[in-house]
Amino acid sequence: MKKMFDYMLHKNVECYVDDLVVKSKKRDHFHDLRKVFERLRRYQLKMNPSKCAFGVTSGKFLGFIVRQKTLPFQWDEVCDKAFKSIKSYLMTPPVLVAPVPGRPLILYVATQERSIGILLAQKNDEGKENALYYLSSTMTPNELKY
Numbered sequence: 034m035k036k037m038f039d040y041m042l043h044k045n046v047e048c049y050v051d052d053l054v055v056k057s058k059k060r061d062h063f064h065d066l067r068k069v070f071e072r073l074r075r076y077q078l079k080m081n082p083s084k085c086a087f088g089v090t091s092g093k094f095l096g097f098i099v100r101q102k103t104l105p106f107q108w109d110e111v112c113d114k115a116f117k118s119i120k121s122y123l124m125t126p127p128v129l130v131a132p133v134p135g136r137p138l139i140l141y142v143a144t145q146e147r148s149i150g151i152l153l154a155q156k157n158d159e160g161k162e163n164a165l166y167y168l169s170s171t172m173t174p175n176e177l178k179y
Contacts (some may be wrong), residue, residue, distance in 0.1 A: 034050070034051075034053075035048075035062050037073075037076055038069070041065075041068065041069070041072075045057045045061070045065045046069060047094070048067075049088060049094075049095055052065060052094060052095060053069070054094050054099065055069050062088070073082075073108070080085070093142065109150045116161040127164050127167075128163075128164070128168065129164055129165060129167075130155075130157075130163040130164070131165075132155055132165050133155060136155050136156065137155070137156075138153060138154070138155055138165070139153070139154040139155065139162060140152075140153055140154075141153075141154065141164045147167075147171055147172050147177065148169065148170065148171045149169065149170055149173060150167075150168070150169040151166075151167070151168040151169070152164060152166070152167055153167075
């Protein structure tokens with residue numbers, strides 16, 4: 034998607050995996066839609082009609098309600114609590130623990146075009162996952178050929 038909508042991204046198109054929002058001023062909207070449709074046709078992608086909504090000023094995108102830019106943002110106690118929770122989480126470094134023999138291991142693998150990330154974990158007595166090992170690496174040109 035990033036390659037398809039290169040210069041349109043974050044200007045008049047937002048996308049995440051296979052979800053797409055075309056955002057533009059009223060006078061430019063048809064023009065922007067035409068450009069998006071041309072790109073979709075060029076890459077032979079189809080849209081799900083039941084997920085399409087045209088000419089709307091708000092809608093659901095990735096589980097969030099997206100509205101016009103002019104809607105004022107209001108910081109409330111819920112926002113403050115969430116912010117403090119995230120801040121606390123980010124300030125607490127992950128601690129590695131020793132593996133417990135006989136307990137199942139959990140392996141998480143995340144890959145991108147040129148890199149890989151791995152987490153080896155194990156559940157503790159309370160059922161919470163503990164990190165045993167982290168690994169991240171950029172792949173060499175030879176590794177990219179696999």
